Amino acid sequence: MSTGWPRARAGQAIGLLGGSFDPAHEGHMAITLEAIRRFRLDRVWWMVSPGNPLKARRPAPMPQRIAQAEAVARHPRIQVTDIEARLGTRYTAQTIARLTARYPGIDFIWLMGADNLVQLHRWQDWHRIVETVPMGVFARPGDRLSARLSRAARVYRAAQLPMGSAEALARSQAPAWCFVNLPMSAVSSTAIRAGGDWPSSGRKLAKP
Numbered sequence: 679m680s681t682g683w684p685r686a687r688a689g690q691a692i693g694l695l696g697g698s699f700d701p702a703h704e705g706h707m708a709i710t711l712e713a714i715r716r717f718r719l720d721r722v723w724w725m726v727s728p729g730n731p732l733k734a735r736r737p738a739p740m741p742q743r744i745a746q747a748e749a750v751a752r753h754p755r756i757q758v759t760d761i762e763a764r765l766g767t768r769y770t771a772q773t774i775a776r777l778t779a780r781y782p783g784i785d786f787i788w789l790m791g792a793d794n795l796v797q798l799h800r801w802q803d804w805h806r807i808v809e810t811v812p813m814g815v816f817a818r819p820g821d822r823l824s825a826r827l828s829r830a831a832r833v834y835r836a837a838q839l840p841m842g843s844a845e846a847l848a849r850s851q852a853p854a855w856c857f858v859n860l861p862m863s864a865v866s867s868t869a870i871r872a873g874g875d876w877p878s879s880g881r882k883l884a885k886p
Contacts (some may be wrong), residue, residue, distance in 0.1 A: 683764070684723055684757050688783030691848035693722040693814065695789045696762070696770060698729065700737040702747035709816050712860045713789050714755055716844040717814055722789070724751055724758045725773070771803035774810050785848045786811045791818040792825035792857070799829040808834055812847045813855040825857070 686692055693713045699706065702724070710722045726744050729737060737743060740763065747758040767773040770788075777786060788811050790798075795815050798804050807813075808830065815825065825831060831838070837853040839846065847856045 683780075684721075684759050684761065686721070686781050686784050689785075690720040691718060691785040691787065693717065693719045693787045693789045694725060694774075694777070694811075695722055696725040696727055696773070698737040699724065699726045699743050699747045701743060702750040704750070706747075707750060707753075708860065709789065709791065710751070710756055711753070712816065712858065713787075713814055716858055717787055717847050717856075718845045719787065719848065720755065722756050723761065724756060725761050726758060727762050728768075769802040771801070771806045771810075774807060778810065787848050788813045789816070790814070791816050792822060793818045795825045795830055796828045804830065805833075808837075808853045808855070810852055812850050812852050814844075814847060815855060815857045817857070817859045822859075 693710070695706065695710060695713075697706075706724070710724070713719055713722060724747055726740065726747055728740060740760065744758055744760060751758050761777070762773055765773060765776045767776060774786070774788065778784075788807065790813065792815055795813075798807075801807065817825075834853050834855060837855060839850065839854060839856040841856065841858055844856045844858055847854060
């Protein structure tokens with residue numbers, strides 16, 4: 679169920695996987711299932727965003743993206759949500775701040791691919807993100823080395839947990855992050871759109 683506020687109980691560990699999901703695909707599922715296993719998560723919320731401020735291209739209509747995400751995310755521990763649209767937030771730091779205030783007692787983990795760690799320093803208030811919730815980072819094709827050498831990884835190197843301690847991440851005090859390897863998959867939303875299998879709008883966003 680994507681509408682309404684997701685339910686959570688105090689003490690639960692919940693992973694947050696944000697993105698445009700334009701479209702959702704098996705790569706999102708692979709990351710999610712691995713996160714549940716490695717980080718001992720009770721739930722993962724797929725947060726379908728209204729739009730990505732770092733992307734010039736407008737995504738497909740949100741109802742279409744949510745419907746596709748729900749078709750892919752058929753697992754009892756995964757919930758597709760429109761929570762960012764409900765919160766009215768535009769940036770990840772804002773979303774996390776509002777979520778932690780709305781759901782006291784929940785151990786949130788921000789989940790991302792290594793490609794996002796590479797550009798994390800470009801996100802608004804990125805230090806605030808890292809210092810508010812632990813982060814689980816997953817290897818992506820071609821991004822392993824660049825992620826490990828990224829600005830965020832260098833600044834917060836002392837906060838990195840070894841892969842063997844991944845199960846402790848959810849209960850760790852931020853800043854804390856863990857880089858996890860998983861079988862490489864070349865599937866991506868960009869490739870799916872380029873192949874013509876996803877009828878997104880393709881319109882350009884006006885520059886801010």
